[in-house]
Amino acid sequence: xxxxxxxxxxxxxxxxxxxxxxxxxxxxxxxxxxxxxxxxxxxxxxxxxxxxxxxxxxxxxxxxxxxxxxxxxxxxxxxxxxxxxxxxxxxxxxxxxxxxxxxxxxxxxxxxxxxxxxxxxxxxxxxxxxxxxxxxxxxxxxxxxxxxxxxxxx
Numbered sequence: 518x519x520x521x522x523x524x525x526x527x528x529x530x531x532x533x534x535x536x537x538x539x540x541x542x543x544x545x546x547x548x549x550x551x552x553x554x555x556x557x558x559x560x561x562x563x564x565x566x567x568x569x570x571x572x573x574x575x576x577x578x579x580x581x582x583x584x585x586x587x588x589x590x591x592x593x594x595x596x597x598x599x600x601x602x603x604x605x606x607x608x609x610x611x612x613x614x615x616x617x618x619x620x621x622x623x624x625x626x627x628x629x630x631x632x633x634x635x636x637x638x639x640x641x642x643x644x645x646x647x648x649x650x651x652x653x654x655x656x657x658x659x660x661x662x663x664x665x666x667x668x669x670x671x
Contacts (some may be wrong), residue, residue, distance in 0.1 A: 587631055603653045
């Protein structure tokens with residue numbers, strides 16, 4: 518069985534982002550038993566946490582697998598466009614540095630911090646720097662299932 522969609526009518530748009538700096542939300546946090554701790558958090562290039570790994574057991578909080586990216590543009594609408602137009606499964610191409618030309622995949626978004634997460638093979642991750650940039654072929658927004666108008670896809 519196949520689903521009829523409006524796929525052939527979707528617009529494919531280039532959007533560009535860069536590595537989002539790794540950061541720490543607070544100098545320390547307090548656990549449920551009053552213990553004080555400090556862990557890695559969002560952003561950067563994460564080498565050893567991959568899509569599909571368990572979210573439990575890591576010495577970290579809100580860890581993002583692969584490469585965390587943002588547009589970091591002074592115009593918030595441009596940043597929103599980067600986040601909105603990039604869809605899970607879209608192609609990501611490294612457009613700078615040693616890994617220029619390497620291909621990856623959009624994993625998804627991390628709301629609240631406005632990060633778009635990208636997956637690349639380990640060999641590519643090891644070539645990336647925090648100065649690298651990525652071109653995303655944003656494609657998928659506006660998708661409809663023709664025979665199921667009650668289903669919304671965003």
